[in-house]
Amino acid sequence: MPWTEKDYPDSWKNFDPETRRKAIDIANAMIKEGYEEGQAIPIATKQAKEWVKDASEEELKDLKKKDITKHKADGDGPKYMNKDVEVRYREDEKMWEVKSKGAKQADSLHKTKKEAIERAEHIAENREKDVISHKKKE
Incomplete structure (x- = not known):
């Protein structure tokens, strides 16, 4: 409930x-x-x-x-709780992506790598996991 x-x-x-x-x-x-x-x-x-x-x-x-009691579940959240957080450049979006290792969907997209790393560090800190930062061409 x-x-x-x-x-x-x-x-x-x-x-x-x-x-x-x-x-x-x-x-x-x-x-x-x-x-x-x-x-x-x-x-x-x-x-x-x-x-x-x-x-x-x-x-x-x-x-x-907002109705704060109704939410949709995609079911993948807990699966990625124990995963490191990756930062990589998305050429198609021309933005830096933050997502859990192995996840299909990004947590967020950012204009700069610095912003993406800050977001990734925030997520990783909550999970007590690491940030894996990729270079633009990786």
Whole structure:
């Protein structure tokens, strides 16, 4: 059963409403993907705090409108939790890609390698894994 704004982990009770709502949203999505609550709560907590800190007014408005209890699962999330994170150049997109080793879908695309590495390091830190950075022509 998904968490709601009335039913959520005790560790989120002192969060401001936006941070709590984003944590619920992230954790519900992770659980739908197959993560255990024990994995989802600390990751959602950290990511929600960072997201709210950097969110635009428009993103905060969108969060208020979003149904944070409904998410689609692709089922691959937990499979890649224990994988290193790769950064490589996508010639077709002319962008740097961040994705888990072996994953079909990228986490994100970035204009610069520096931005991609920063994102990859953030993901790898949460997983306690390494970043594998490829050269542009690899």
